Amino acid sequence: MAFSLTPRDSAFYAMFTEAGQNVAASADILSGLLDPNANRESIAKQLREREHAGDSVTHRIMRQLNTSFVTPFDREDIYRLAAALDDVVDAMEAAADFVVLADVGKLPALMADQINLLVTSAHETADAMARLKTLRDLEPYWIEVNRLENEADRVYRKLLSKLFSGDYDALTMVKLREVADGLEDAADALEHVAHAVETIAVKES
Amino acid sequence: MAFSLTPRDSAFYAMFTEAGQNVAASADILSGLLDPNANRESIAKQLREREHAGDSVTHRIMRQLNTSFVTPFDREDIYRLAAALDDVVDAMEAAADFVVLADVGKLPALMADQINLLVTSAHETADAMARLKTLRDLEPYWIEVNRLENEADRVYRKLLSKLFSGDYDALTMVKLREVADGLEDAADALEHVAHAVETIAVKES
Amino acid sequence: MAFSLTPRDSAFYAMFTEAGQNVAASADILSGLLDPNANRESIAKQLREREHAGDSVTHRIMRQLNTSFVTPFDREDIYRLAAALDDVVDAMEAAADFVVLADVGKLPALMADQINLLVTSAHETADAMARLKTLRDLEPYWIEVNRLENEADRVYRKLLSKLFSGDYDALTMVKLREVADGLEDAADALEHVAHAVETIAVKES
Numbered sequence: 257m258a259f260s261l262t263p264r265d266s267a268f269y270a271m272f273t274e275a276g277q278n279v280a281a282s283a284d285i286l287s288g289l290l291d292p293n294a295n296r297e298s299i300a301k302q303l304r305e306r307e308h309a310g311d312s313v314t315h316r317i318m319r320q321l322n323t324s325f326v327t328p329f330d331r332e333d334i335y336r337l338a339a340a341l342d343d344v345v346d347a348m349e350a351a352a353d354f355v356v357l358a359d360v361g362k363l364p365a366l367m368a369d370q371i372n373l374l375v376t377s378a379h380e381t382a383d384a385m386a387r388l389k390t391l392r393d394l395e396p397y398w399i400e401v402n403r404l405e406n407e408a409d410r411v412y413r414k415l416l417s418k419l420f421s422g423d424y425d426a427l428t429m430v431k432l433r434e435v436a437d438g439l440e441d442a443a444d445a446l447e448h449v450a451h452a453v454e455t456i457a458v459k460e461s
Numbered sequence: 462m463a464f465s466l467t468p469r470d471s472a473f474y475a476m477f478t479e480a481g482q483n484v485a486a487s488a489d490i491l492s493g494l495l496d497p498n499a500n501r502e503s504i505a506k507q508l509r510e511r512e513h514a515g516d517s518v519t520h521r522i523m524r525q526l527n528t529s530f531v532t533p534f535d536r537e538d539i540y541r542l543a544a545a546l547d548d549v550v551d552a553m554e555a556a557a558d559f560v561v562l563a564d565v566g567k568l569p570a571l572m573a574d575q576i577n578l579l580v581t582s583a584h585e586t587a588d589a590m591a592r593l594k595t596l597r598d599l600e601p602y603w604i605e606v607n608r609l610e611n612e613a614d615r616v617y618r619k620l621l622s623k624l625f626s627g628d629y630d631a632l633t634m635v636k637l638r639e640v641a642d643g644l645e646d647a648a649d650a651l652e653h654v655a656h657a658v659e660t661i662a663v664k665e666s
Numbered sequence: 667m668a669f670s671l672t673p674r675d676s677a678f679y680a681m682f683t684e685a686g687q688n689v690a691a692s693a694d695i696l697s698g699l700l701d702p703n704a705n706r707e708s709i710a711k712q713l714r715e716r717e718h719a720g721d722s723v724t725h726r727i728m729r730q731l732n733t734s735f736v737t738p739f740d741r742e743d744i745y746r747l748a749a750a751l752d753d754v755v756d757a758m759e760a761a762a763d764f765v766v767l768a769d770v771g772k773l774p775a776l777m778a779d780q781i782n783l784l785v786t787s788a789h790e791t792a793d794a795m796a797r798l799k800t801l802r803d804l805e806p807y808w809i810e811v812n813r814l815e816n817e818a819d820r821v822y823r824k825l826l827s828k829l830f831s832g833d834y835d836a837l838t839m840v841k842l843r844e845v846a847d848g849l850e851d852a853a854d855a856l857e858h859v860a861h862a863v864e865t866i867a868v869k870e871s
Binding site: 523524528537558562563630631632635636 | 823830831832839840868
């Protein structure tokens with residue numbers, strides 16, 4: 257088993273693990289929207305709390321980065337990884353917030369597919385963050401997240417095609433499109449996390 | 462009082478002060494839109510001139526950065542700070558330009574709130590840029606800009622909720638939403654400036 | 667004539683030349699949309715193949731970057747250049763894909779102007795990529811691409827003004843606007859490529 261050289265390294269690994277768990281928790285909260293009787297205000301509020309928790313850990317990572325002489329990975333990779341994890345939660349929060357503020361009504365079935373793919377990808381991500389310390393078994397993670405993102409992209413395009421088909425009035429179309437974009441942003445951000453992890457792993461190998 | 466080690470450092474401080482003043486001047490011009498009898502074409506034209514002035518100083522900062530062996534702060538932080546200041550003016554210009562080209566009509570009251578918050582935050586930013594040389598009293602600045610951005614975010618969400626309420630026809634809603642997004646982009650960019658300043662100050666402390 | 671110091675340098679130049687040719691080929695395929703009898707599904711499919719080819723060369727550049735001790739230019743500039751070339755093809759592919767998935771109908775004349783400007787700028791870019799090795803005659807390239815981007819920007823704003831004039835129904839307006847934005851993103855990305863090349867050339871001069 258690998259072990260970290262300095263207490264500061266341990267701090268980085270612990271913070272990335274925390275950020276990963278926050279991503280998975282956010283996806284689980286987001287999936288509450290799939291229940292037609294869900295209290296959407298409560299879901300948006302819980303995601304706002306997750307966003308603040310994410311801001312807090314990102315901020316601590318950045319402070320640590322700016323005050324450490326030696327870091328376990330290249331500074332720019334730590335920066336990119338932390339920023340991408342932050343983006344995931346921000347995008348989920350923005351999507352849920354918009355569902356409430358624009359009162360978007362019933363979510364299309366393809367949007368449920370988007371959310372389910374996010375949940376799977378977010379849990380893969382949380383698990384991988386806990387393995388950063390040893391850098392073991394990370395390749396299957398980034399391959400799987402790339403696959404899930406391609407699948408999410410396919411679903412997103414199908415959903416857009418449906419939204420622009422004329423089946424919806426213009427106002428509803430614009431609203432649902434906004435939510436679809438937010439969910440697609442979250443999927444993209446999860447892929448950026450995977451790219452950052454791949455970069456780190458390739459450099460260290 | 463701190464003093465700069467090289468003439469090149471002085472050049473950086475002078476250019477960032479200039480970029481900050483340009484941000485404040487742009488916000489003041491933008492606030493002209495609040496007058497119902499304003500000549501909007503003239504406002505958009507003046508902001509286009511501010512954008513060109515901003516491009517010029519950004520370009521000079523980047524040239525200086527690329528040709529200096531020693532810089533007063535980390536290169537990447539200078540780059541981020543210059544780019545974020547540039548983004549502020551670009552976003553204001555884009556919003557005013559869109560007001561004219563799409564002929565958006567009367568601006569909602571919440572949009573006036575967005576603009577007033579930008580004016581306050583832009584002047585805080587200009588003042589802080591002039592203090593970069595001494596790195597003194599910067600913390601109150603970034604705390605205040607973060608607070609203003611949170612307030613701007615709250616206003617933006619309230620405005621979106623109003624725009625999507627059904628009170629507006631789809632075309633007007635899409636137009637006003639575009640302007641609201643541009644103003645929100647400017648608020649975000651002002652927060653990015655504050656983040657860059659915080660990073661610089663933390664490293665130097 | 668300049669010659670590269672290491673085989674690894676040659677690999678970078680060859681990959682950037684390949685990425686540039688891919689950008690030009692993508693623009694040529696995109697211009698097929700100007701034919702009213704075009705098979706749009708086939709154009710979108712061909713651009714998807716160009717996007718995959720672009721992803722492949724970007725990935726190879728990044729791998730080379732992450733595993734080379736010495737690089738012909740600063741790492742961050744290589745990174746920015748590769749990312750911007752990738753963005754060009756992604757934006758063209760997204761625009762063509764949206765034309766098909768939203769079934770946007772007849773393209774406005776100003777959109778044809780957007781596409782023709784992209785074709786010219788993309789070929790300038792491909793030619794410049796082949797000159798990176800010698801760093802010769804690059805200034806006329808970046809001046810010309812900046813000029814073309816300003817022209818593209820003017821066309822884009824005129825087109826938006828037309829789309830928001832009330833001549834189109836809200837659904838068609840939103841659809842065409844999406845395509846216009848994708849084409850504008852491609853023009854912006856071509857300008858980012860030119861900025862990256864300028865940065866490299868200034869540092870080396």
